[in-house]
Amino acid sequence: MSAVEYDGVTVEIDGTSIIRDASLMVDSGEFLGVIGPNGSGKSTLLRCVYRALAPSSGGVRIDGHDVRAVSMRENARRVAALTQSASLDFDFTAAEVVATGRLPHRELGAAARARDREVCAAAMATAGVEMFADRVFTTLSGGEAQRVLIARAFAQEPNVLILDEPTNHLDIRHQFDILGAARGRGVTVVAALHDLNMAAQYCTTLAVVLDGTIACIGPPDELLTAANIAEWYGVGAYVVTHPRTGVPQIIFDDQVPQAISEEEHS
Ligand SMILES: Nc1ncnc2c1ncn2[C@@H]1O[C@H](COP(=O)(O)OP(=O)(O)OP(=O)(O)O)[C@@H](O)[C@H]1O
Structure with missing residues (x-):
């Protein structure tokens, strides 16, 4: 059974197909x-995975369960999302924002348990934001706030x-730290x-x-070729091999008239 499965997902917004038949x-x-x-x-x-959007046809399954067939709360126990549009206008502290990640695991109205507090503290340490615990979230810099939201997603377990x-x-x-921490949790990302x-360094x-x-x-090593990058993005590139990890790494060059890969170049 797949952890995440898209089955023929189509998303239409105002009569326009934004996603077509994605599996x-x-x-x-x-x-x-x-x-x-x-x-x-x-x-x-x-957005179809964390139920911010409903597909017009097709469906998304998490651990074999259609995300629309379970409650929001149950889905939130399985899926945590760091979104681009997360804005919090309340005067929550960073620690309070992270603590909201535990809500799907608590009985309605129940107080935080010792374990909730431990999980939040560990998530904040992993994201390197313990020092912002008492800071009002809206006063944090963009990068600091992003790391607090990542800690909240980790706290959701x-x-x-x-x-x-x-x-x-x-x-x-922090890019290395956060992507490394996401991969290190052993969950599906x-x-x-x-x-x-x-992407080449962290994605399987x-x-x-x-x-x-x-x-x-x-x-990544099959897909990230210079020819593909030119086709997808309209930018020339040299693709070289990372000297330690062996993954492809891209040196972009907008002046290269025709994209060349390392092999083609040598
Ligand atoms: N609510 C909406 N109403 C109208 N069009 C929308 C809506 N949401 C998304 N779109 C359009 O659907 C397309 C896909 O948007 P989406 O945000 O998924 O792209 P993306 O690949 O994540 O883009 P980016 O790399 O810029 O973040 C875009 O053309 C966008 O303008």
């Missing part, structure tokens, strides 16, 4: 990177972590990523979304 299976423990140009449909695809551009606002140190070099599989359809699915 995809993500195995338990896999780190799937969803890549593709701006406006291609990555966020829309992700989901089987499936949905990350929509998780490295937005993060400096390079589905992440929309713009940074193809980070990539799904490429082009104009509302999943154009291809495969491991």
Whole structure:
């Protein structure tokens, strides 16, 4: 059984097909990177998993359960999402924001248990935000706030972590830390990523979304060729091999008239 399964998902908004007939299976423990140009449909695809959007046809299953057939609360025990549009206008402290990640696990109205507090403290340590615990969330910088929201997603202890551009606002140190922490949790991760070099380093599989359809699915070293990058993004590139890990790494060059891969170049 797949951890996440899209079965013929079509999303129509105001009569326009934003996603067309998307099918995809993500195995338990896999780190799937969803890549593709701006406006291609990555966020829309992700929103169907955490029920921010209902497909017009087809469905999404988590651990074999259709996400629309279970309660929001039950879905939230399985899926945590870091979204692009998370805005919190209340004067919550960072620790209070993280604590909301435990709500799906608590009985209605029940107080936080010792374990809830332990999980939140560990999540804040993993995201490196313990020092912001008492800060009002809205006073944090973009990167600090992003890490608090990541801590909240970790505190939710989901089987499936949905990350929509998780490295937005993060400096390079925190990009490594957060993607490494997501991978290190051993859960299934589905992440929309713009940074193809980070995607190559952390993702086991990539799904490429082009104009509302999943154009291809495969491991980074198969998909991240110069020819594909030119086709998907209209940018030339040299693709080299990371000297330590062996994964593809991309040096973009908008002046390269025709994309060349390392093999073609040598
Ligand atoms: N509520 C909506 N109403 C109208 N159009 C929408 C709506 N939501 C998304 N779209 C359109 O659907 C397309 C896909 O949007 P989506 O946000 O999924 O793309 P994306 O690949 O995540 O883009 P980006 O890389 O810029 O974040 C875009 O053209 C967007 O304008």
